[in-house]
Amino acid sequence: MDDSNVIEALQRFADIDDPELDALKQCKTCERFLELRMFRRWNQSPDGHLYTCMECDGLHERLGNYHITVRQFILILQRQGWIDPVCGRLLTPATASVDHDHLCCKKDGSCGKCVRGALCVECNAGMGLLGDDPVRMLAGYKYLTQRYAVPPKEGYGRV
Numbered sequence: 001m002d003d004s005n006v007i008e009a010l011q012r013f014a015d016i017d018d019p020e021l022d023a024l025k026q027c028k029t030c031e032r033f034l035e036l037r038m039f040r041r042w043n044q045s046p047d048g049h050l051y052t053c054m055e056c057d058g059l060h061e062r063l064g065n066y067h068i069t070v071r072q073f074i075l076i077l078q079r080q081g082w083i084d085p086v087c088g089r090l091l092t093p094a095t096a097s098v099d100h101d102h103l104c105c106k107k108d109g110s111c112g113k114c115v116r117g118a119l120c121v122e123c124n125a126g127m128g129l130l131g132d133d134p135v136r137m138l139a140g141y142k143y144l145t146q147r148y149a150v151p152p153k154e155g156y157g158r159v
């Protein structure tokens, strides 16, 4: 941690109770209305804060491997109503992960054409581990909703 990080951390600590930072401001990137404390300080803007919220700050870098723009990612999230379509949890620019079709692009990144949507980290990882295979997932649903199989009794199968 260099000095500027220490100062920023102390500033953020002081910001928690500052009622002036309860005011809402619209993020230029994600278009959400958020409390002013969600925007890093920047003395060159009229309200002393950046135009883009903290959650959007790192998006450009994070999307680098997926070949979609920050704007495209925000449009995906807006289209989904900021909800993970699988588990129904609320997503934010910081918690949403990019889901892509692994049949098209095997690795972590995407060519940009095979991005399917935004998911929470767990749903994205879970479906990835099941090979993005809908038949397998349906079989998993059937397995989980049937009665538990009772362990066979000793001597099971003998007459």
Ligand SMILES: [Zn+2]
Residues within 6 Å of the ligand: 027, 028, 029, 030, 031, 032, 052, 053, 054, 055, 056, 093
């Ligand atoms: Zn934002």
Ligand SMILES: [Zn+2]
Residues within 6 Å of the ligand: 084, 086, 087, 088, 089, 119, 120, 121, 122, 123, 124
């Ligand atoms: Zn989820």
Ligand SMILES: [Zn+2]
Residues within 6 Å of the ligand: 104, 105, 110, 111, 112, 113, 114
């Ligand atoms: Zn692809």
